[in-house]
Amino acid sequence: MDHAAEAHRTDLMTITRFVLNEQSKHPEARGDFTILLNHIVLGCKFVCSAVSKAGLAKLFGLAGETNVQGEEQKKLDVLSNEVFVKALISSGRTCILVSEEDEEATFVEPSKRGRYIVVFDPLDGSSNIDCGVSIGTIFGIYMVKDKENPTLDDVLRPGSNMVAAGYCMYGSSCMLVLSTGNGVNGFTLDPSLGEFILTHPNIKIPNKGNIYSVNEGNAKNWDKQTAEYVGKCKFPTDGSSAKSLRYIGSMVADVHRTLLYGGIFLYPGDKKSPNGKLRVLYEVFPMSYLVEQAGGQSFTGKKRALDVVPEKIHERSPIFLGSYDDVEEIKRLYKAA
Numbered sequence: 001m002d003h004a005a006e007a008h009r010t011d012l013m014t015i016t017r018f019v020l021n022e023q024s025k026h027p028e029a030r031g032d033f034t035i036l037l038n039h040i041v042l043g044c045k046f047v048c049s050a051v052s053k054a055g056l057a058k059l060f061g062l063a064g065e066t067n068v069q070g071e072e073q074k075k076l077d078v079l080s081n082e083v084f085v086k087a088l089i090s091s092g093r094t095c096i097l098v099s100e101e102d103e104e105a106t107f108v109e110p111s112k113r114g115r116y117i118v119v120f121d122p123l124d125g126s127s128n129i130d131c132g133v134s135i136g137t138i139f140g141i142y143m144v145k146d147k148e149n150p151t152l153d154d155v156l157r158p159g160s161n162m163v164a165a166g167y168c169m170y171g172s173s174c175m176l177v178l179s180t181g182n183g184v185n186g187f188t189l190d191p192s193l194g195e196f197i198l199t200h201p202n203i204k205i206p207n208k209g210n211i212y213s214v215n216e217g218n219a220k221n222w223d224k225q226t227a228e229y230v231g232k233c234k235f236p237t238d239g240s241s242a243k244s245l246r247y248i249g250s251m252v253a254d255v256h257r258t259l260l261y262g263g264i265f266l267y268p269g270d271k272k273s274p275n276g277k278l279r280v281l282y283e284v285f286p287m288s289y290l291v292e293q294a295g296g297q298s299f300t301g302k303k304r305a306l307d308v309v310p311e312k313i314h315e316r317s318p319i320f321l322g323s324y325d326d327v328e329e330i331k332r333l334y335k336a337a
């Protein structure tokens with residue numbers, strides 16, 4: 001889809017206006033979700049600003065470096081976690097937070113509690129932080145069953161129970177991609193206005209793509225199906241062209257490209273790590289939710305990713321996601337096994 005042309009036909013729309021429009025479709029809505037989302041947006045802007053200055057850290061003593069006074073500064077991933085925890089709790093709309101950076105779930109104190117649970121990876125793509133390559137924040141949102149009595153069972157639910165998911169990519173531009181269960185929309189931050197503007201309305205992933213994205217350094221440990229699939233990407237036997245390999249090593253950036261250009265992103269399980277690397281709650285689920293909402297598929301090697309019921313908050317799972325037809329192909333290989 002030509003997003004530029006599509007955006008040109010769309011009214012100039014900020015993310016706040018967009019969410020208010022969505023809210024107006026639900027007469028029973030009380031604005032809680034809009035407030036929560038505003039706080040997530042605030043966290044993203046804050047982290048975006050910190051990320052954009054990271055390269056200056058040595059000179060001015062920003063995150064992760066020692067400043068001129070010799071004081072140790074917070075690392076960007078620690079800082080990002082603190083930003084999001086603060087932003088989410090101060091929204092007054094959350095009751096449980098699960099962050100990649102915190103071993104335990106955070107239960108919000110009753111006076112600040114709301115109905116939403118947010119699971120998040122505050123800074124994804126940690127190996128890319130120090131070289132200025134795209135990184136991001138990933139989040140998923142559930143609703144608690146009983147606000148007065150939130151428990152971990154409210155979190156350990158299938159991804160299909162999420163009410164919204166998204167990510168913010170801190171790249172050549174800062175983009176927030178969001179789904180509230182009604183398609184996927186992308187917003188680009190205008191840094192001088194400080195506003196996220198709708199630039200990628202109604203994102204649809206192409207049915208088939210010509211890119212595969214995987215860490216081939218793990219190939220010696222892959223199972224037969226992954227090895228066969230990647231082999232076919234390089235040396236197709238059906239007369240089609242070989243796919244190109246693109247791998248950034250930041251899930252946000254690799255999935256973002258997959259959403260826009262099509263193709264497949266794989267982080268399979270292997271002999272060394274049977275469950276792969278990526279975390280179910282705040283990496284696999286939000287990205288699978290977005291990919292499905294954009295018309296693609298997401299598969300674990302055994303089942304639809306959004307049907308997984310995690311037993312632990314930091315559980316991992318293999319993941320194959322992207323264009324419908326490309327994922328269908330790998331599903332066929334695993335199901336035949």
Ligand SMILES: O=P(O)(O)OC[C@H]1O[C@](O)(COP(=O)(O)O)[C@@H](O)[C@@H]1O
Nearest residue numbers: 121123124125126127215249250251
């Ligand atoms: O370096 P590898 O093994 O290919 O792993 C890359 C993956 O690890 C991650 O960086 C893990 O996320 P964190 O940086 O949040 O730990 C993903 O973003 C990415 O897809």
Ligand SMILES: [Mg+2]
Nearest residue numbers: 121124125283
């Ligand atoms: Mg991550």
Ligand SMILES: [Mg+2]
Nearest residue numbers: 100121123124
């Ligand atoms: Mg992380």
